[in-house]
Amino acid sequence: MLEYADIVIIGGSAAGLSAAITARRHNPDKSIAMVRRDEQTPIPCGIPYIYGTVGSVEKNILPTAPLDAHNVELIIAEVTSINRENKSIVTDKGELHYDKLILGTGSKAIMPPFPGIDLKGVVGIDKNNGQLEMIKGYVEAAKDVVIIGGGFIGIEFADEINKLEGKTATVVEMQSHCLSLAYDDEFCKVMEDHVSTRGVNLKTGVKVTALEGTDSVEAVALENGERIKADLVIMGIGARPITHLAAECGLEIGPTKSIAVDKTQRTADPHIFAAGDCAEKVSFFDGSPCGLKLASIATLEGRIAAANLYGVVRANSGTLGVWSTAVGGLALATAGLTEREAKQKGYNVVAATAAGPNRHPGCMPGMTPTTVKLVFEKKRGTLLGGQVMGDTTAGEIVNIISACIMGNMDAQDIACFQVGTHPALTASPVAYHLVTAAELAIKDM
């Protein structure tokens, strides 16, 4: 095994991969090594689709070609410790010295202490192919699948499994609505109706009390006394950061139990950076601790960390939270704060919603009713967040909203948005959703 690399990255998922590529772009002459446990790493956001649309674990692999193309040495090894004094990491294949170290150790599915959590057929969605293959075996054999947690992963898993012949999929969500971390109720309801119509069973506003069975799981018991038959239970209630390597070498662990970093993604050790699910995050809006874990955030932090290794050029402005979900042609997307979240944070809020076709005239092929909701701070008019509902373009419209928030735009700026439109591609310029929502909000400011 290699004994030294200028830049060593632990972890090969979203944060690690984007850190490796970025490190090379900014450091053409440094040696770079990525150390990860598995030969192959799944594409994290693609995981639900393994069980339906994509069809196999092998078709959802993060390509290693970018590592070769960027001259990054890939070392398959299990890291057992970090020796900060020596500036080395110890692995099951030997010791590797570094000048700069990036931790992209990721996260692990939360397995709550329900009675029966250790039964066979109760699985967490961990980002390694062994686990995902095991889940695949379970899915193929199962008839009644219960997904605990109605976030985007839960909803996407449920829909993929529901599409398979002869299986039932039930989602149990303790909040009053699925997806409520990402969307205001009126958006959640549309997606709930949509997946229900497609055949997914939803149980919302109810807690799980136990997983029942003898050897294998047989049912999920709810606090309302209901008992849902289940031969497979998938936990989709979130993930906890993997931080033992960092903690054991004395790096600080922060309020969300993640590795503490500054705006440059650097830990208290000037030679060690952290990025992705394992790293602490703060809100873009008020700097409060933020527990969001998304591959897109991980890649951003990987790019920030890697660009800053030899001289700071980038700062993390705090996590906005931009993501989307799609089920059978209906896409929902969110950026920044929902109205509910903004109010919880104490903002004086004005929200406005614009709905209409995403083609002009509306008889153009592919027209899909589209809705955009924008949330503004009332006094200054600053954009705090936005939600989009429509077809595939919703996934990019939300990135327009992200750009507007990053650019600190206010409602007047958005009312004056220089939009590009086309009959076959977008809404009419007279009724472009983003602009209309801003105009409607201005009336209430």
Add this chain to the structure above:
Amino acid sequence: MLEYADIVIIGGSAAGLSAAITARRHNPDKSIAMVRRDEQTPIPCGIPYIYGTVGSVEKNILPTAPLDAHNVELIIAEVTSINRENKSIVTDKGELHYDKLILGTGSKAIMPPFPGIDLKGVVGIDKNNGQLEMIKGYVEAAKDVVIIGGGFIGIEFADEINKLEGKTATVVEMQSHCLSLAYDDEFCKVMEDHVSTRGVNLKTGVKVTALEGTDSVEAVALENGERIKADLVIMGIGARPITHLAAECGLEIGPTKSIAVDKTQRTADPHIFAAGDCAEKVSFFDGSPCGLKLASIATLEGRIAAANLYGVVRANSGTLGVWSTAVGGLALATAGLTEREAKQKGYNVVAATAAGPNRHPGCMPGMTPTTVKLVFEKKRGTLLGGQVMGDTTAGEIVNIISACIMGNMDAQDIACFQVGTHPALTASPVAYHLVTAAELAIKDM
């Protein structure tokens, strides 16, 4: 006819309609009247699709429902003059007094002084239904159609006509590439190849010398001696602003022969504003005169003018130029300056292009190869423009670029873009085109 309205708008296309809606939003208690010549007004950008995809003039009408919904009185009349001293307009139906007047008189197709320009079967694309119905008659009867001008209107018209049974469509463009106002050569070539493969004949880098025929047009003669058979010739080389009402009442006409306005869309007369194709524009980048005429720009200017009638709340930051074109599943979109244009303006330029799938993994349904090119000013890294090529989402990706330019983002900001991604909707967060293009550009700065 009405004798007085607080706010009078002349013109009922993109600028006028958006001005009317905005005027109402900002002035709940004012009386508002729109005066236009025709009962019905076509959706300007939808015009090419009348002749194929949409199928009729009647299906491409700007709805009047928004006028009713916003309590705007619609007056069908021809305006013959403006009397600034009386604060009135004179029409063929009588005189109408105003407190504030917005001119949205639009533009008219340029008919260049070619020999034969007055032959039957030589038509300009004017935004009125009579003319569009006449063109429809010609299209139905024609066998060989020549479109002069290979901008987006020319390309879209040609493709729609080419799809009709038994007709040939030829585009003649004097520049070396079609669409070169909007795109750098490598993008133009892709669309040229695409429409050629679909059966459209392209003649680029060649000028028209004459339109030939006795009563009706029979051929288009080119400067290289070629003679293209034609029983219909459509002029698509641009439009000239309609300004006679403004000029005759003494308002200043500016360098692009449009009505001179300040940043608030106000003319030298404090009670008269102008917006859309008839109004002068300056470049967002350097304030130089800008001749772009797009419905999206017109609606923006309409919104600015109408919001500023009773107290300035908005300024026009100058025209960015954001638009797109789509032919048979391939969409191209542009925002700001092309590399060519930026160099012509004297910028020291760094451009970078990122290409790759717009799904992750690439086997997700609907995957379309997508390309994003970004153009930056080298010294400060400021984003000057971007071009996108892909599927329908290109039409919204370009609006992300627009937001980034409006927000004065530089390459580092875009490398740190907080992007939302989804397997079924967007590129991977590891290889999101916008971010990758920024990263590649940074290497060359």
